[in-house]
Amino acid sequence: MYTDPDIEIIDFLDLINVTLSNTFIEKWKYKYSEKFIKHFQLKILQALNNQKPLKLDTLFRYLTKKCKYSPDQVNNFFETIEIELYKPLITIERKK
Numbered sequence: 001m002y003t004d005p006d007i008e009i010i011d012f013l014d015l016i017n018v019t020l021s022n023t024f025i026e027k028w029k030y031k032y033s034e035k036f037i038k039h040f041q042l043k044i045l046q047a048l049n050n051q052k053p054l055k056l057d058t059l060f061r062y063l064t065k066k067c068k069y070s071p072d073q074v075n076n077f078f079e080t081i082e083i084e085l086y087k088p089l090i091t092i093e094r095k096k
Contacts, residue, residue: 019041040077048089059090
């Protein structure tokens with residue numbers, strides 16, 4: 001029988017699997033662009049590969065400064081996918 005922490009881990013792993021799938025790209029590519037989604041997936045993969053949490057500010061800067069997406073688009077995407085669900089892989093504290 002699963003305990004609550006076990007269920008949370010399973011749910012989180014399911015979320016990561018979906019996020020890295022082609023289904024995720026297909027779902028969001030028309031609203032945000034396929035390239036945008038792939039940039040996001042790349043940063044998720046890098047965080048997993050490095051075994052180090054990704055700061056939301058770092059992800060935001062990467063998508064806006066390096067990839068040249070608008071801050072509104074990035075913020076809208078974060079809200080749409082409920083970025084809070086990605087804790088602890090993505091640390092949510094943002095500078096104001």
